[in-house]
Amino acid sequence: DAGVTQSPTHLIKTRGQHVTLRCSPISGHKSVSWYQQVLGQGPQFIFQYYEKEERGRGNFPDRFSARQFPNYSSELNVNALLLGDSALYLCASSWGQGAFTEAFFGQGTRLTVV
Amino acid sequence: GENVEQHPSTLSVQEGDSAVIKCTYSDSASNYFPWYKQELGKRPQLIIDIRSNVGEKKDQRIAVTLNKTAKHFSLHITETQPEDSAVYFCAASSTGNQFYFGTGTSLTVIP
Numbered sequence: 001d002a003g004v005t006q007s008p009t010h011l012i013k014t015r016g017q018h019v020t021l022r023c024s025p026i027s028g029h030k031s032v033s034w035y036q037q038v039l040g041q042g043p044q045f046i047f048q049y050y051e052k053e054e055r056g057r058g059n060f061p062d063r064f065s066a067r068q069f070p071n072y073s074s075e076l077n078v079n080a081l082l083l084g085d086s087a088l089y090l091c092a093s094s095w096g097q098g099a100f101t102e103a104f105f106g107q108g109t110r111l112t113v114v
Numbered sequence: 115g116e117n118v119e120q121h122p123s124t125l126s127v128q129e130g131d132s133a134v135i136k137c138t139y140s141d142s143a144s145n146y147f148p149w150y151k152q153e154l155g156k157r158p159q160l161i162i163d164i165r166s167n168v169g170e171k172k173d174q175r176i177a178v179t180l181n182k183t184a185k186h187f188s189l190h191i192t193e194t195q196p197e198d199s200a201v202y203f204c205a206a207s208s209t210g211n212q213f214y215f216g217t218g219t220s221l222t223v224i225p
Contacts, residue, residue, distance in 0.1 A: 042215030094211040101210035
């Protein structure tokens with residue numbers, strides 16, 4: 001069984017550009033969440049989707065958006081990139097929405113904004 | 115929203131000694147507390163978790179304790195080995211797949 005997969009692995013963008021990151025959850029998992037991990041810090045919660053609906057949003061500006069597709073894969077979009085958006089973006093999948101739900105992380109997309 | 119604090123930020127121990135990492139949380143609705151280990155350049159991996167209806171959980175050399183009243187939980191690693199060297203993150207959640215993480219503890223086990 002494949003784990004959570006993210007693409008691309010690395011990405012370099014210029015300030016002001018737009019970026020799309022992709023995530024495929026573990027087979028059978030219906031929930032995907034996104035996190036931003038700046039070097040030396042813990043992951044910060046951005047979004048959570050379950051059954052294609054947004055179920056939670058962290059404290060991030062409207063430049064960040066996401067969606068989940070019928071096959072439960074997900075995209076994270078960031079517009080008008082800033083230098084401060086440089087980070088490792090992690091996707092986590094879980095089977096459901098209930099309490100005590102284990103989450104499994106992908107290897108991340110390393111975004112560098114220059 | 116939830117705020118998770120984690121201490122210490124760095125920890126060095128001799129091989130075979132014990133290591134303890136402590137976290138506090140602010141939201142009394144949080145009911146699930148996983149711990150993740152992240153090696154350099156790799157994804158966070160779940161090593162142990164505890165639910166709010168349990169006070170302690172152990173898995174071989176790793177144990178976690180939870181004090182709901184005080185809103186703090188701790189990770190205990192006994193008989194540390196060099197391969198335990200990594201960054202450890204605590205997290206808290208009140209809703210499935212929405213986690214609030216601590217700032218991490220960089221553990222170094224000295225052979």
